[in-house]
Amino acid sequence: MRPITIFGSIIIGAVSLLPLGVLPILLGGLNDAGLLSKAGIGQAATLELLGLTLGATVGGYWMARGAMRLKTAATALGLVAVNVANAHAETTAAVFLDRAAAGLLAGLLFGAANAIIVRSNNPDRLTGILCGASVVPQIGLAYLFPVLLIPTFGVAAGLYALAAGALIAALFAVTLVDKVGVLKRAERTGNRFSGTVMLYGSATILQAAGLGAAWTYIERVATQHGLGPSVIGLAFSASLASQVAASWLSAWLVPSMAKWPGLLVLVLTQAGFIALAVLTDAPTAFIVAICLFASAACALQAFQMAQIVRLDTTRRAAVLILPMILFGNGLGPLIASFATTEVDVLGGGWAAVAMTAASLLLYVVCASRSTRQRTASHA
Structure with missing residues (x-):
């Protein structure tokens, strides 16, 4: 794969994920504008993120089959149009429809990037680089x-900013290839659909659901605790900066590190610091908490990709690991929305802690099973 193609896929993948970092603030702005209720924040996030998941899953195969440059450019221009339309939406239904469509189109863009990354020589390292970029x-x-x-x-200004990002993706479509190679099929005796792989996927979805729930509602949690816009803005910016460092550090370290210990420690870190963010009303503690739980989750993706490649050497399951993360990101806010009210959103944060803790338990079981299987195969 040419370096320019890898670079272009990273840029397009970064654009497709652009809403993730600002979605809580954007949806909070729509809530302040009277277009979304508190529960509607989680529902809108779920629609967008599930659309992103569907698009990423379908796009990974559809984009790879041919005419990737043309498909990517057309999809990006469609995303421009949807975000502009959302800027002029006047009803909750219109917001829901626009965010779902935006998620689907962004997912197709992500699918194009993912199709190239999983076929590279270092998919785990490039996954970490993409997360940071x-x-x-x-x-x-x-x-x-x-x-x-x-x-x-x-809030329309934020939507126009997202539209501008989509326009950049359209310009970078020319750097891609039109078609990529087909991944080899698993043998009948392979472990593509083994219990361990499915358990691993379930744990990954739950971990991502915990992150999605926490990230979607954390801005409203901060507001409920009385933290001002400057503190919230600083917290999100500092968190995102720390995510870049964590992602690129993990991309550099993951090839030489033990996968399971690193993965389990990062999931535990995510759970603990989400809990701190929900509990504290101190600005410094809140900023530290949001930085650490989000950075742990971002660093985790390189370990998740590396481990699924070890569990399924055909890499067919690896194509689905990032869409599973996106699916979890979308499922979490929906679950959390049932734990919130118009006057109290802390329940959404505790739902995020519970989902992350459940994922940790599943990962521990999965690690134990895979270790036993590997030991038995060498016996």
Whole structure:
């Protein structure tokens, strides 16, 4: 794979994930504008993220079959149009429809990037690089949205910023290839659908659901605790900056590290610091907590990719690991929305802690099973 193709796929993948870093602030702005209720924040996030998951799953295969450049450019321009339409939405139903469509189109873009990454020589390292690169443009937007853009120009300004990002993806479509190779099929005796692989996938979905729930509601949690826009903006920007460092550090370290210990420690870190973010009303503690739980989750993705490649050497399951993460990101806010009310959103945060803790238990079981299987195969 040519370096320019890898670079272009990273840029397009970063654009497709651009809403993730600012989605809590964007949906909070729509809530303040009267277009979403507190529960509607989680529901809108779920629609967008499930659309992203569907698009990423389908896109990984559809984009790879041919005419990838043309498909990517057309999809990106469609995403521009949807975000502009959302900027002029006047009803909750229109917001739901626009965010679902935006998620689907962004998912197709992500599918194009993912199709190239999983066929590279270092998919685990490139996954970490993509996670970090996707966060870089989010850092500035996460501060500008609550501090300048939305207070000054309204929530529509944030949607126009996302449209501009999609336009950049359309321009980078030319760097891609039109078609990529077909991944080899698993043998009948292979472990593509083994119990261990499915258990691993379930744990990954739950971990991502915990992150998605926490990230979606954390801005409203901070507001409920009385933290101001400047603290919230600083917290999100600092968190996103730390995610870049964590992602790139894990991308560098993961090839030489033991996979299971690193993965389990990072999941535990995510659970613990989500809990701290929900509990504290101290600005410094809140900023530290959001930085650490989000960074742990971002660093985790390189370990998740590396471990699934070890569990399924055909890499066919690896194509699905990032869509599973996105599916979990979308499922979590929906579950958390049932634990929130118009006056109290802390229940959504505790739902995030519970989902992350459940994923940790499943990962421990999965690690034990895979270790026993590997020992038996060498006996």
